[in-house]
Amino acid sequence: xxxxxxxxxxxxxxxxxxxxxxxxxxxxxxxxxxxxxxxxxxxxxxxxxxxxxxxxxxxxxxxxxxxxxxxxxxxxxxxxxxxxxxxxxxxxxxxxxxxxxxxxxxxxxxxxxxxxxxxxxxxxxxxxxxxxxxxxxxxxxxxxxxxxxxxxxxxxxxxxxxxxxxxxxxxxxxxxxxxxxxxxxxxxxxxxxxxxxxxxxxxxxxxxxxxxxxxxxx
Amino acid sequence: xxxxxxxxxxxxxxxxxxxxxxxxxxxxxxxxxxxxxxxxxxxxxxxxxxxxxxxxxxxxxxxxxxxxxxxxxxxxxxxxxxxxxxxxxxxxxxxxxxxxxxxxxxxxxxxxxxxxxxxxxxxxxxxxxxxxxxxxxxxxxxxxxxxxxxxxxxxxxxxxxxxxxxxxxxxxxxxxxxxxxxxxxxxxxxxxxxxxxxxxxxxxxxxxxxxxxxxxxxxxxxxxxxxxx
Numbered sequence: 497x498x499x500x501x502x503x504x505x506x507x508x509x510x511x512x513x514x515x516x517x518x519x520x521x522x523x524x525x526x527x528x529x530x531x532x533x534x535x536x537x538x539x540x541x542x543x544x545x546x547x548x549x550x551x552x553x554x555x556x557x558x559x560x561x562x563x564x565x566x567x568x569x570x571x572x573x574x575x576x577x578x579x580x581x582x583x584x585x586x587x588x589x590x591x592x593x594x595x596x597x598x599x600x601x602x603x604x605x606x607x608x609x610x611x612x613x614x615x616x617x618x619x620x621x622x623x624x625x626x627x628x629x630x631x632x633x634x635x636x637x638x639x640x641x642x643x644x645x646x647x648x649x650x651x652x653x654x655x656x657x658x659x660x661x662x663x664x665x666x667x668x669x670x671x672x673x674x675x676x677x678x679x680x681x682x683x684x685x686x687x688x689x690x691x692x693x694x695x696x697x698x699x700x701x702x703x704x705x706x707x708x709x710x711x712x713x714x
Numbered sequence: 715x716x717x718x719x720x721x722x723x724x725x726x727x728x729x730x731x732x733x734x735x736x737x738x739x740x741x742x743x744x745x746x747x748x749x750x751x752x753x754x755x756x757x758x759x760x761x762x763x764x765x766x767x768x769x770x771x772x773x774x775x776x777x778x779x780x781x782x783x784x785x786x787x788x789x790x791x792x793x794x795x796x797x798x799x800x801x802x803x804x805x806x807x808x809x810x811x812x813x814x815x816x817x818x819x820x821x822x823x824x825x826x827x828x829x830x831x832x833x834x835x836x837x838x839x840x841x842x843x844x845x846x847x848x849x850x851x852x853x854x855x856x857x858x859x860x861x862x863x864x865x866x867x868x869x870x871x872x873x874x875x876x877x878x879x880x881x882x883x884x885x886x887x888x889x890x891x892x893x894x895x896x897x898x899x900x901x902x903x904x905x906x907x908x909x910x911x912x913x914x915x916x917x918x919x920x921x922x923x924x925x926x927x928x929x930x931x932x933x934x935x936x937x938x939x940x941x942x943x
Contacts, residue, residue, distance in 0.1 A: 592781075
């Protein structure tokens with residue numbers, strides 16, 4: 497029986513973009529279902545009753561939630577081709593550590609930078625720039641976070657790439673000026689078809705941010 | 715440090731440190747425990763975890779691994795001979811479910827539990843208690859699904875990743891139950907979890923390191939002092 501793979505996702509989601517990249521790297525055919533997380537369709541509620549969020553990966557009827565968990569799942573199921581996680585346990589632990597850092601620390605200021613004003617905005621900008629610096633230091637001079645090969649942590653961070661232009665605009669800074677190594681890394685990742693196809697257009701994201709700012713009253 | 719020397723920086727009261735200790739015990743790994751002093755952070759901790767400056771930190775052959783659930787997975791993968799029990803389930807889907815619930819426990823369940831201790835006034839406490847009740851009920855259902863009739867979340871006869879993730883909270887859960895005058899785990903509301911909790915606490919990898927409830931309660935009073943009336 498052929499694998500049935502469905503992805504419930506919403507076009508601007510940095511988390512969904514990660515999963516799309518991973519599926520593309522593995523050459524997995526899947527059905528994409530555009531799912532507005534504000535709408536809570538019966539399928540979304542059935543597949544992710546706990547968090548009611550996208551992305552949800554549905555493999556032969558069984559849902560897998562949370563993008564980083566999906567990356568590990570995809571790597572373990574389609575293990576015969578392009579490994580996403582490093583094989584060495586220590587390097588794996590480092591990749592997981594930094595992906596966790598991105599979602600626990602980088603994520604909040606990354607949206608507060610366009611959603612807030614005044615003091616809150618200034619604090620978000622300071623924090624965001626600090627985290628960009630930390631992540632650039634973690635990359636060092638390696639071609640990819642995975643070392644010589646593109647992998648899990650590159651996917652985890654590149655998922656946010658479409659939102660970088662919005663962060664720069666509302667944060668009034670330039671990633672290219674402040675973080676040259678990160679810039680080189682993003683350009684290298686953008687040579688991959690899996691990455692380019694997964695990402696949303698940065699200008700479209702900025703338009704979406706304007707819509708969200710109105711919603712939040714910013 | 716010798717090539718395979720293992721050190722664990724932590725504290726007896728920490729849920730997260732306990733996870734690492736249980737995993738090490740499960741795999742019969744000898745290690746040196748470096749107890750942190752309450753109220754200060756050692757130089758070694760700051761050097762080994764410069765990003766978060768938190769424990770636990772596992773140092774294996776001079777290389778630090780941080781974040782409790784990441785440490786547990788590392789222990790499982792670095793010591794994976796067939797004679798040692800596997801901590802993560804073997805099937806990718808079961809692994810994904812275990813990881814999902816472990817994240818839920820940290821990001822949702824524990825946050826509610828902690829709000830009981832930090833609640834200002836009875837109204838806030840009531841709301842927090844109701845939330846923990848609701849979330850514990852979800853974990854009761856999750857246990858039934860994950861255990862597949864076996865005694866542990868792992869779906870096997872021995873404890874695993876999700877058992878460790880949740881079980882490490884049982885001491886603190888008991889402290890909160892005593893403080894709030896409310897039981898979250900009992901034979902009527904959560905029959906499966908109740909039975910599981912007993913079996914978990916009596917497991918040979920857990921029993922020697924589960925902190926004493928009275929000692930933990932005393933520590934909780936230090937950490938979460940009651941606001942002066």
